[in-house]
Structures are given as C-alpha cells and as structure tokens.
Amino acid sequence: MHDLKHTTSRRHFLRSAGLGTTAALAGAAGLAPLTTAARPMQNADKKKLGFAIVGLGKFSQEEMMPAFKDCKHAEITALVSGSPDKAQRLAKEYGVDSKNIYNYQNFDSIKDNPAVDIVYVVLPPSMHAEYTIRAAQAGKHVLCEKPMAPTVEECQRMIDVCKKANRKLMIAYRAQFEPFNLDAIERIRKGELGKIQAITSDHGRIVDPKGDKADEWRVVRKLAGGGSLMDVGIYSLNATRYLTGEEPVEVTAQEYSDKSDPRFKEVENNIHFTLRFPSGILATCTSSYDIEQVKRFRVFGNKAWLDLDPATDYYEHEMTIGKKDGQMKPSIKEGNQFAAELDHMAESVMQNKTPKTPGEEGLQDVKIILAIYEAAKKGKPVKVN
Amino acid sequence: MHDLKHTTSRRHFLRSAGLGTTAALAGAAGLAPLTTAARPMQNADKKKLGFAIVGLGKFSQEEMMPAFKDCKHAEITALVSGSPDKAQRLAKEYGVDSKNIYNYQNFDSIKDNPAVDIVYVVLPPSMHAEYTIRAAQAGKHVLCEKPMAPTVEECQRMIDVCKKANRKLMIAYRAQFEPFNLDAIERIRKGELGKIQAITSDHGRIVDPKGDKADEWRVVRKLAGGGSLMDVGIYSLNATRYLTGEEPVEVTAQEYSDKSDPRFKEVENNIHFTLRFPSGILATCTSSYDIEQVKRFRVFGNKAWLDLDPATDYYEHEMTIGKKDGQMKPSIKEGNQFAAELDHMAESVMQNKTPKTPGEEGLQDVKIILAIYEAAKKGKPVKVN
Known part of the structure; x- marks a missing residue:
C-alpha cells in the first residue's frame, strides 16, 4: 500500500524538488563545509538495521520506541540523550549496549559505531538541521521528525548534505504509513x-x-x-x-x-x-x-x-x-504506523530506494x-x- | 427556551439594526408609496392565527405544511399559488376553504380576508421583497423564508414597510427553534x-x-x-x-x-x-x-x-x-422545529412582541x-x- 499513485503535479514536485546546489547555503548553521565523500549503501545484507534514537522525551518513550518490537527490519541499537540516568534506564529496558549511549557532545563519534545505520532525530524542530547534518556527516542515514525545520534554508541544507553524503533522508510522517x-x-x-x-x-x-x-x-x-x-x-x-x-x-x-x-x-x-x-x-x-x-x-x-x-x-x-x-x-x-514507518526507513536503506516521505516532502510542508x-x-x- | 441570552454586541445589533428612513428606498421594486396607516395588532383573542402559504413547492408540501398539525397557535387558512390544480388539491388536504385560494394576480385582495393574519412567503429569494411588501400593505404580518432577499436594499425596504404598516416581520430561521x-x-x-x-x-x-x-x-x-x-x-x-x-x-x-x-x-x-x-x-x-x-x-x-x-x-x-x-x-x-417556529410567529403577533428572528436578523446575514x-x-x- 505504500506505492500510492500521485497525480502528475505531485510526481513532478517529488522529482524536481529542491536538489539544487549547496554552495548558496555553505556555512549555514555554522557548520563545516561538506567533506564527506559519497559512500555505498551499507548493511544491505543485515536483517535488521540499527537505529540511534536522538532525544528520549515523552514521544520517544511512550509512543515510538515501544513500536520497534513490531518491526521486521529496525531495531534500537543506540541512544543519544543529555540525561545519562534516563539513557541508562532505557538502554537496559531496550537491551542497548551501554557503550552505545551518546550525549550531545560526543554524538559525532557515532561515525565509528557500525551498530548504528540510521539516526532518528526526535528533538525540538530548531535542532533538526544540526543533528540531521551531523548524522549524515557521520555517515548515517537519517529519519527526522516533522516539522523538518523552522526555515526553508535549513530544510534545503539538510537535503543537500544528505544527498552529498549519499545518505537517505526521510521525514517521519507517520500518518502516511497508517x-x-x-x-x-x-x-x-x-x-x-x-x-x-x-x-x-x-x-x-x-x-x-x-x-x-x-x-x-x-x-x-x-x-x-x-x-x-x-x-x-x-x-x-x-x-x-x-x-x-x-x-x-x-x-x-x-x-x-x-x-x-x-x-x-x-x-x-x-x-x-x-x-x-x-x-x-x-x-x-x-x-x-x-x-x-x-x-x-x-x-x-x-x-x-x-x-x-x-x-x-x-x-x-x-x-x-x-x-x-x-x-x-x-x-x-x-496497524502499528510507527513500526511501518521505521521498517520503511530501514527498507529504503537496504534497497537503496528513495523513501516515500523524503526531505523534499518535509521541505514542501515548511x-x-x-x-x-x-x-x-x-x-x-x-x-x- | 426561546429567551436565549445574547451578548451585549448581539443585543446591541438587534436593537440598533436598520430601522432607518424609508424615504431613500421609496419607489424601490416599482411599488406604490406607503399608504397603509399603522394598525393595532389584531386577533389577540384568537386561539390560532391563520396563515396564508405563498408558494406551494416541495419544501412547503413535504416539510412545512405538515408541521401545522403540531401547532398550538397557527393554522393554514389560505393558499397562494400559480397552479390552480395544485392549490385545490392541497386546500382539500388541509381543509382550506376554496374561496381562500389566491393566485399571484389577485394576491392583494387578501387584505379583505379576515381569515388570514399572517402571510408566509416561501418563494425564490428574488420574490421575497415583493411579496413581503404586498402582504404588509394588505395588512398582514409576514413570515419570510431565508435568505431574506438578494440585496441589502430589498431587506431594508421589507423592514421599513412592515414597520410603517405596524406589521410583524420574521425570517424563517428554523434552526433557531430546533x-x-x-x-x-x-x-x-x-x-x-x-x-x-x-x-x-x-x-x-x-x-x-x-x-x-x-x-x-x-x-x-x-x-x-x-x-x-x-x-x-x-x-x-x-x-x-x-x-x-x-x-x-x-x-x-x-x-x-x-x-x-x-x-x-x-x-x-x-x-x-x-x-x-x-x-x-x-x-x-x-x-x-x-x-x-x-x-x-x-x-x-x-x-x-x-x-x-x-x-x-x-x-x-x-x-x-x-x-x-x-x-x-x-x-x-x-422536536418539531417548524411547529415551534410557526407558533413563535403567531405568538409574536398575539403578544405584540418582536420575533426572535426579525427582519434585522435576515438583513444581517445578507x-x-x-x-x-x-x-x-x-x-x-x-x-x-
């Protein structure tokens, strides 16, 4: 049911949307220029891809994290939080190795962790661009909560950085999987x-x-x-x-x-x-x-x-x-819309396909x-x- | 339940709305100047007031006329139609004396019929002003369907003529009686x-x-x-x-x-x-x-x-x-909103009170x-x- 037909105008939009140059945006959000070379898709032979959950608030704890138990292709393998106690408690609950707990300072070292394929950004919207970009630059694919970001410029930068890094970017529009x-x-x-x-x-x-x-x-x-x-x-x-x-x-x-x-x-x-x-x-x-x-x-x-x-x-x-x-x-x-969404993200990576709700979908709403x-x-x- | 409280702004509106001069509107719709002197309210001692139904279309036949059986103070005593056969058939069905059947040509002679207290105008909106004004000038009170009329000028003229003739004018907002x-x-x-x-x-x-x-x-x-x-x-x-x-x-x-x-x-x-x-x-x-x-x-x-x-x-x-x-x-x-509405119109006449949904209510919507x-x-x- 994910292969819905779109009218010409929508298909056109998805095809043509915002894949422009990053030059105009270089330096936005105080980030370093792009240096990450294109990588091949990874972990295509894994049965489940590992997710790092960035932001362990009410929504993560009560709604989204419990949905992983219904996933075929997605599992929680890392947690990112400013609150060590909360992270430890949830790591134990979800069977996450405590060496896979990160905070916002050491987050970029996640690049060296092969247990993490996908970073799910569940932070307030103003932080979406920063953590999406840091994740992509660490070589991870990104699932990001909506709204994508407060400005068009940040959305475009997120798209551009993920494209340049050859990483998938999906915006978490759960209703489109319900x-x-x-x-x-x-x-x-x-x-x-x-x-x-x-x-x-x-x-x-x-x-x-x-x-x-x-x-x-x-x-x-x-x-x-x-x-x-x-x-x-x-x-x-x-x-x-x-x-x-x-x-x-x-x-x-x-x-x-x-x-x-x-x-x-x-x-x-x-x-x-x-x-x-x-x-x-x-x-x-x-x-x-x-x-x-x-x-x-x-x-x-x-x-x-x-x-x-x-x-x-x-x-x-x-x-x-x-x-x-x-x-x-x-x-x-x-049906569990969260599990469907998480599995779709994992499958998009495994099969090297554009997610149904890519960055361009988030940009358009913004x-x-x-x-x-x-x-x-x-x-x-x-x-x- | 008809005495609902209104906020100041609404009460103010109902009090102050559109009771201006008729001079500016004299001659509108090709009507004769007002000659009808103010009359006292009539039939205050009747138990039921007589309604002339003007326009015997689907709404009249299927919804409104059957509601009179539930009325305490309203009864159908006359019919006005361009279709003599339909009028005869309905007169028989509703026990209306066939001498109380009018057409659009002889409608004004309704002024001589004491069986008619109130004229209910159920015609297309463009005809509301004409028949409201002719009814008031024939000395009858008027209940008129919504929308009151296609223009503010016509609405104002309807209000002015009824006021000058000392006749009640109510717009048939049935939902306000439901x-x-x-x-x-x-x-x-x-x-x-x-x-x-x-x-x-x-x-x-x-x-x-x-x-x-x-x-x-x-x-x-x-x-x-x-x-x-x-x-x-x-x-x-x-x-x-x-x-x-x-x-x-x-x-x-x-x-x-x-x-x-x-x-x-x-x-x-x-x-x-x-x-x-x-x-x-x-x-x-x-x-x-x-x-x-x-x-x-x-x-x-x-x-x-x-x-x-x-x-x-x-x-x-x-x-x-x-x-x-x-x-x-x-x-x-x-409850039967039509019966409540018809009774309210009759009671407004009997008790010489302004109806809950007077001409000013219709004018405001227009x-x-x-x-x-x-x-x-x-x-x-x-x-x-």
Missing part, C-alpha cells in the same frame, strides 16, 4: 467519492507547558519555530496534500492568539487556513493550541464524503463514509507553513510555488 | 465548553436542476440571488452567529466553481469562508452545491468540543461532546453574505459593519 489513512487515499484514487470538491481538517490540543514537560519547548519560538501550526496544524496540511495528491497553489489564513495568555506570547494559538489546489479543490483547516484534542478530516466528493475522526491518532481511528443511501463504517484493521504565516500576517492570499 | 441547536447554545452560554476558540460548519448538497423541480430556480441567478452560499451556506453562517452570540467583524473567502458545469454558469458551487468575531473566535465554514449532503458544525472550546452532525436537518440530529475524559452523546428529545462574495472576488478580507 492503515486508515492509506485506505482513505486508495478510496479517493479509485473514485469512490466521485470528484473531490473540498476537504476540511482540524487538529488541536491544549498546550500546557506547566503541566507537561514535553510542552515546555513548544511555547518557545526559538526551539519550536512556531506554534500550533508547526506542531499539530501540520497534520491537517499534510493530509490535504496526500488526500488530494496535489500541491496547493495559493493559501489564505487568519490567526488569533490571546497575547495576554503567557503560552501565546511567542507562538500562535489558533490559525485557520485555506489551500487552493490546481484542480479547484479548496481545503480548509484549523489548528489550535487551546482546544480539547481533535485530529480529524473529512473529504467531500460529489458521490460521497469520507470522514476520519480520529484521523491521526496514535492508535485509534474511525472511518465513516456518507453516501446518498446512508452512512457506513468500513472495517479496517488498526514552505507552505511559512506561506500560511505570511498570509495570516498580511491578510491576503499568498502564492505557493 | 431543540438540539437550542441545547448547544445553552451549553455554550453556561460555559460547559470553556472559552470558545473556533467553530467549523459545513453545509452542502448536490444541486440537480434536471432531476429535482425544486432545484430549477436555484441555478438561476435572477431568481436565487446567488448559489450554495445563499441556499445552504447561510445555515453555517447563521449558526456561527447564534452559537457565538456575537457579530463578525471581518470575513475572508475563497470560491471555486467549474464554469464548464452548466449548473454553475450563473451561481457559485464551492465557497469557503472564515469569520472573525470580536472576542477572537475564528469560524470557518464551507458551502457546496456538489457534495453529498452534509449539515454539521463543531464548536471548539478549551474545555470541550460540541458537535452537531446532522445539525440542521429537518428531523434528525445528533450531538457529541468531547472532553478530556472521553466522548458523550447527550439525550435530547427531537450583509455578511455579500461581504463574503466580495472577499472571495477581491481575494482579501472585508470588514463587516
């Missing part, structure tokens, strides 16, 4: 909904930096890069792209954040945006950091609508299809996110290239 | 959802002028005044106003209609719009004439969200409330609808007064 979402895409492509007219998608949650340690960095602009749009609105945005199979040409947006609320002094709370796609489809999305959790979309066709609510949860999904003669809830088997911010600020539509 | 919607408003006002951050509402259906006679006029601009927004998007719009209890200050909008589709040569198909309310709430709505039927809204608060889907159906509604600890579906009794069209056309936000 069975209900894949089923929805398939139904749309097969025409079950008829001609798509509109999409709506809403993502939100209560950000609570006092109550939840994982939210501390989310309200700090220099760490998060932005607010609810970067963190949860990106699910709405990415969904409109994989559901339509098109790239938006124009965005409009409105924002509202109560600046007297200390959580929203630096990052936005509510942002609503509409994407116009080449075929005419309008997709309208909402994103919030101050609503009870919602993760849903609905696709409106002229034969039927398809609803996923929740659409992008970790473990629970529900699909409803509304047709002229009534509603139905298709029976779809829940470009659109920045256009949404611009549209909200200027109060007018912004073209997206 | 138990699930009233329950939702009450929960919001009581704070059950916490601070409201956002609203989304989607309304759409397949317009089919070849298959459904009731859709023939809907694709003709000079009859309908507009497309999906005027016909179904108005439910989304009106909902955002009664749910927030506020009046929007700014709108943005995007439209897409395939002009090669003969249905959309004159009127719009898809239009998405966002309203910004004074408290900061953003409400994002979609409207379509080419999607399988949808009539829903969700209100997102910082303690809970509240979903009505369907929200504005004739007979079926479902409420879901999502909180931190899970979802619940409150048990609310379905003002916002025209601002939405302008925003979509210009591609920039438009202020709403």
Whole structure:
C-alpha cells in the first residue's frame, strides 16, 4: 500500500524538488563545509538495521520506541540523550549496549559505531538541521521528525548534505504509513467519492507547558519555530496534500492568539487556513493550541464524503463514509504506523530506494507553513510555488 | 427556551439594526408609496392565527405544511399559488376553504380576508421583497423564508414597510427553534465548553436542476440571488452567529466553481469562508452545491468540543461532546422545529412582541453574505459593519 499513485503535479514536485546546489547555503548553521565523500549503501545484507534514537522525551518513550518490537527490519541499537540516568534506564529496558549511549557532545563519534545505520532525530524542530547534518556527516542515514525545520534554508541544507553524503533522508510522517489513512487515499484514487470538491481538517490540543514537560519547548519560538501550526496544524496540511495528491497553489489564513495568555506570547494559538489546489479543490483547516484534542478530516466528493475522526491518532481511528443511501463504517484493521514507518526507513536503506516521505516532502510542508504565516500576517492570499 | 441570552454586541445589533428612513428606498421594486396607516395588532383573542402559504413547492408540501398539525397557535387558512390544480388539491388536504385560494394576480385582495393574519412567503429569494411588501400593505404580518432577499436594499425596504404598516416581520430561521441547536447554545452560554476558540460548519448538497423541480430556480441567478452560499451556506453562517452570540467583524473567502458545469454558469458551487468575531473566535465554514449532503458544525472550546452532525436537518440530529475524559452523546428529545417556529410567529403577533428572528436578523446575514462574495472576488478580507 505504500506505492500510492500521485497525480502528475505531485510526481513532478517529488522529482524536481529542491536538489539544487549547496554552495548558496555553505556555512549555514555554522557548520563545516561538506567533506564527506559519497559512500555505498551499507548493511544491505543485515536483517535488521540499527537505529540511534536522538532525544528520549515523552514521544520517544511512550509512543515510538515501544513500536520497534513490531518491526521486521529496525531495531534500537543506540541512544543519544543529555540525561545519562534516563539513557541508562532505557538502554537496559531496550537491551542497548551501554557503550552505545551518546550525549550531545560526543554524538559525532557515532561515525565509528557500525551498530548504528540510521539516526532518528526526535528533538525540538530548531535542532533538526544540526543533528540531521551531523548524522549524515557521520555517515548515517537519517529519519527526522516533522516539522523538518523552522526555515526553508535549513530544510534545503539538510537535503543537500544528505544527498552529498549519499545518505537517505526521510521525514517521519507517520500518518502516511497508517492503515486508515492509506485506505482513505486508495478510496479517493479509485473514485469512490466521485470528484473531490473540498476537504476540511482540524487538529488541536491544549498546550500546557506547566503541566507537561514535553510542552515546555513548544511555547518557545526559538526551539519550536512556531506554534500550533508547526506542531499539530501540520497534520491537517499534510493530509490535504496526500488526500488530494496535489500541491496547493495559493493559501489564505487568519490567526488569533490571546497575547495576554503567557503560552501565546511567542507562538500562535489558533490559525485557520485555506489551500487552493490546481484542480479547484479548496481545503480548509484549523489548528489550535487551546482546544480539547481533535485530529480529524473529512473529504467531500460529489458521490460521497469520507470522514476520519480520529484521523491521526496514535492508535485509534474511525472511518465513516456518507453516501446518498446512508452512512457506513468500513472495517479496517488498526496497524502499528510507527513500526511501518521505521521498517520503511530501514527498507529504503537496504534497497537503496528513495523513501516515500523524503526531505523534499518535509521541505514542501515548511514552505507552505511559512506561506500560511505570511498570509495570516498580511491578510491576503499568498502564492505557493 | 426561546429567551436565549445574547451578548451585549448581539443585543446591541438587534436593537440598533436598520430601522432607518424609508424615504431613500421609496419607489424601490416599482411599488406604490406607503399608504397603509399603522394598525393595532389584531386577533389577540384568537386561539390560532391563520396563515396564508405563498408558494406551494416541495419544501412547503413535504416539510412545512405538515408541521401545522403540531401547532398550538397557527393554522393554514389560505393558499397562494400559480397552479390552480395544485392549490385545490392541497386546500382539500388541509381543509382550506376554496374561496381562500389566491393566485399571484389577485394576491392583494387578501387584505379583505379576515381569515388570514399572517402571510408566509416561501418563494425564490428574488420574490421575497415583493411579496413581503404586498402582504404588509394588505395588512398582514409576514413570515419570510431565508435568505431574506438578494440585496441589502430589498431587506431594508421589507423592514421599513412592515414597520410603517405596524406589521410583524420574521425570517424563517428554523434552526433557531430546533431543540438540539437550542441545547448547544445553552451549553455554550453556561460555559460547559470553556472559552470558545473556533467553530467549523459545513453545509452542502448536490444541486440537480434536471432531476429535482425544486432545484430549477436555484441555478438561476435572477431568481436565487446567488448559489450554495445563499441556499445552504447561510445555515453555517447563521449558526456561527447564534452559537457565538456575537457579530463578525471581518470575513475572508475563497470560491471555486467549474464554469464548464452548466449548473454553475450563473451561481457559485464551492465557497469557503472564515469569520472573525470580536472576542477572537475564528469560524470557518464551507458551502457546496456538489457534495453529498452534509449539515454539521463543531464548536471548539478549551474545555470541550460540541458537535452537531446532522445539525440542521429537518428531523434528525445528533450531538457529541468531547472532553478530556472521553466522548458523550447527550439525550435530547427531537422536536418539531417548524411547529415551534410557526407558533413563535403567531405568538409574536398575539403578544405584540418582536420575533426572535426579525427582519434585522435576515438583513444581517445578507450583509455578511455579500461581504463574503466580495472577499472571495477581491481575494482579501472585508470588514463587516
């Protein structure tokens, strides 16, 4: 189910996106010029590739690391953390050799560790570029969390460095490996909904930096890069792209954040945006950091609508299809989207294939996110290239 | 449940809205100058007031007229139609004296019929002003379908003429008399959802002028005044106003209609719009004439969200409330919104009270609808007064 058909515009985008020169970006983020020569893909004969997990926060511990038990081709072989005690505890839990524990200072020595094939960067967005680039320069392939980075320049640099180092770069868009979402895409492509007219998608949650340690960095602009749009609105945005199979040409947006609320002094709370796609489809999305959790979309066709609510949860999904003669809830088997994603990354390396969600996919979302911010600020539509 | 509390801004709006001079509008729609002197309210001692139904189309026959059987204060006493056979058949069915059948030529003679207290205008929007004004000038109170009229000028003229004739004017916003919607408003006002951050509402259906006679006029601009927004998007719009209890200050909008589709040569198909309310709430709505039927809204608060889907159906509604600890579906009794609306109109006349949804309510939606069209056309936000 990973070989979804894309429309011409999307295929064109994936082929042509951002593989330009690195010269213009040399020196960005204070990094040394590229010296790593192209390497052959490694470990093609291993059954499982070794992952180093960089950042052992709540998401890593509670959601992603437990998924490795369901992987066929991926295993945790190293941990990178600023907290030695936490790293030791998790190393023991996951059977990781304690010599494979790194901190942020000695991270680059991971280049000498053959147990590590892939580095998974699970840090706040502002640190994605640095650790992706350091990993690639250490000869490792990279899986990086979304949003890819707060700026287009950093995203481009990440792509360029990995390309030059001949390392795979994949952005962790888990929903694109989730069975209900894949089923929805398939139904749309097969025409079950008829001609798509509109999409709506809403993502939100209560950000609570006092109550939840994982939210501390989310309200700090220099760490998060932005607010609810970067963190949860990106699910709405990415969904409109994989559901339509098109790239938006124009965005409009409105924002509202109560600046007297200390959580929203630096990052936005509510942002609503509409994407116009080449075929005419309008997709309208909402994103919030101050609503009870919602993760849903609905696709409106002229034969039927398809609803996923929740659409992008970790473990629970529900699909409803509304047709002229009534509603139905298709029976779809829940699957471990994290394991599918991790295995896909490993297989991309083993088979020397471009991952389904490469750096260019992450870059495209960041470009659109920045256009949404611009549209909200200027109060007018912004073209997206 | 009809005495809902409004915020200051909404109360202020209802008090101050559009009761200006009629001089500027004299002669509009080719009507004679106002000559009807103020009359006292009539029939205060009747148990039921008599309604003349103007326009006996699908909606009248299938939805609204059958509701009179559940009314305490309203009964059908006259019919107005261009089709004598249909009128005779329905007169027999509803026990209407055949001398109380009118056509569009002799309609004005209804002034001499004491069996008629109220005229209910159920014609295409372009005819609302003419028949409202003729009814008021014939000494009758008026209930008029939404949208009130295609232009602000016509709406204002309807208000002015009814005021000068001392006749009540109410716009038929049935959802404001529907138990699930009233329950939702009450929960919001009581704070059950916490601070409201956002609203989304989607309304759409397949317009089919070849298959459904009731859709023939809907694709003709000079009859309908507009497309999906005027016909179904108005439910989304009106909902955002009664749910927030506020009046929007700014709108943005995007439209897409395939002009090669003969249905959309004159009127719009898809239009998405966002309203910004004074408290900061953003409400994002979609409207379509080419999607399988949808009539829903969700209100997102910082303690809970509240979903009505369907929200504005004739007979079926479902409420879901999502909180931190899970979802619940409150048990609310379905009620006949049409009967409640018709009785409210009759009681407004009997008790000489301003109806809950007076002409000013209809005018306000028309003002916002025209601002939405302008925003979509210009591609920039438009202020709403």
